[in-house]
Amino acid sequence: GAGVSQTPSNKVTEKGKYVELRCDPISGHTALYWYRQSLGQGPEFLIYFQGTGAADDSGLPNDRFFAVRPEGSVSTLKIQRTERGDSAVYLCASSRGTGELFFGEGSRLTVL
Amino acid sequence: QQPVQSPQAVILREGEDAVINCSSSKALYSVHWYRQKHGEAPVFLMILLKGGEQMRHEKISASFNEKKQQSSLYLTASQLSYSGTYFCGTEVPFGNEKLTFGTGTRLTIIP
Numbered sequence: 001g002a003g004v005s006q007t008p009s010n011k012v013t014e015k016g017k018y019v020e021l022r023c024d025p026i027s028g029h030t031a032l033y034w035y036r037q038s039l040g041q042g043p044e045f046l047i048y049f050q051g052t053g054a055a056d057d058s059g060l061p062n063d064r065f066f067a068v069r070p071e072g073s074v075s076t077l078k079i080q081r082t083e084r085g086d087s088a089v090y091l092c093a094s095s096r097g098t099g100e101l102f103f104g105e106g107s108r109l110t111v112l
Numbered sequence: 113q114q115p116v117q118s119p120q121a122v123i124l125r126e127g128e129d130a131v132i133n134c135s136s137s138k139a140l141y142s143v144h145w146y147r148q149k150h151g152e153a154p155v156f157l158m159i160l161l162k163g164g165e166q167m168r169h170e171k172i173s174a175s176f177n178e179k180k181q182q183s184s185l186y187l188t189a190s191q192l193s194y195s196g197t198y199f200c201g202t203e204v205p206f207g208n209e210k211l212t213f214g215t216g217t218r219l220t221i222i223p
Contacts, residue, residue: 004153031209042114042199042213043154056210091153095209099142103153 002026004104006092012110013082021077021107025094032075033101034067035091043091049075082111113137115202117214124190124221132185132217134200143176143183144201144211147194154199157185187219195221 005024013019025032030051035043045059049069057067064082069075079086089108093101115136122130134143142161146154158167160176160183167174172194174185187194197218201211 033210035213040215042201042216043211045210045212048208048210050208055208097209099144099159099209100156101144101146101154101209101211102156105153 004092004094004102006090006104006107008107009105010108010110012112014112015082015084017082017111019079019082019109021079021090021109023075023077023092023094023104025073025075025092026096026102027073029094029096029102030072031095031097032069033093033095034075034077035093035103037089037091037106038087046077046090079109082109084111087111114212115200115214117198117200117217119217120215121218122220124187124219126192126221126223127189130187130190130219132187132198132200132219134183134185134202134214136181136202138181138202138204140176140178140181140202141205141207142203143174144203145174145183145185146199146201146213147196148199148216149196157198190219190221192221192223195219 032049034046037043048056052072064080067077089106091106093103145157148154176183197216199213201213
């Protein structure tokens with residue numbers, strides 16, 4: 001596919017469980033971003049990768065959140081000991097450096 | 113700090129015009145505009161750079177007032193397809209395209 005792909009599209013989990021969300025960016029895009037969007041709000045920055053390294057992780061809310069991009073392409077956002085407040089749509093975006101972000105359709109996380 | 117958008121919501125009849133404003137308390141390098149339809153991903157509209165020109169996408173244009181750290185999005189002769197939530201995203205100098213998004217403006221176009 002030509003766009004940013006995110007899986008799963010929906011994830012329901014119980015409080016305290018571990019969750020992984022995957023993002024497959026557009027081929028050739030070196031920059032990758034994770035955002036979180038709560039209902040009725042704008043996307044909130046979490047972390048930015050340039051290649052394999054996390055260039056800016058200042059938006060991660062606490063140490064339960066972690067993200068990797070080991071080969072500079074696919075990225076995984078990992079959330080440990082999920083809490084109800086983590087419920088949101090997690091958006092991934094990639095960029096080729098022109099300023100335009102290409103967003104995926106998101107992974108909707110619901111923590112019961 | 114999150115940029116402030118106004119209005120929060122607007123309803124237009126097809127063919128009418130609207131202006132959406134975005135204001136930041138920080139010195140900005142650029143302002144980005146995105147449109148998001150319900151249940152879909154945000155879609156890029158345009159970027160306004162500090163020192164740059166007013167931009168246009170179809171019948172949508174935008175301006176950036178660097179002195180006031182404000183941007184305005186102008187929708188003229190609105191079409192049904194313009195419905196959605198509009199977000200401005202602001203970038204500070206050396207921000208690496210890291211955007212801080214506003215709370216959005218919901219636009220509804222009725223026939």
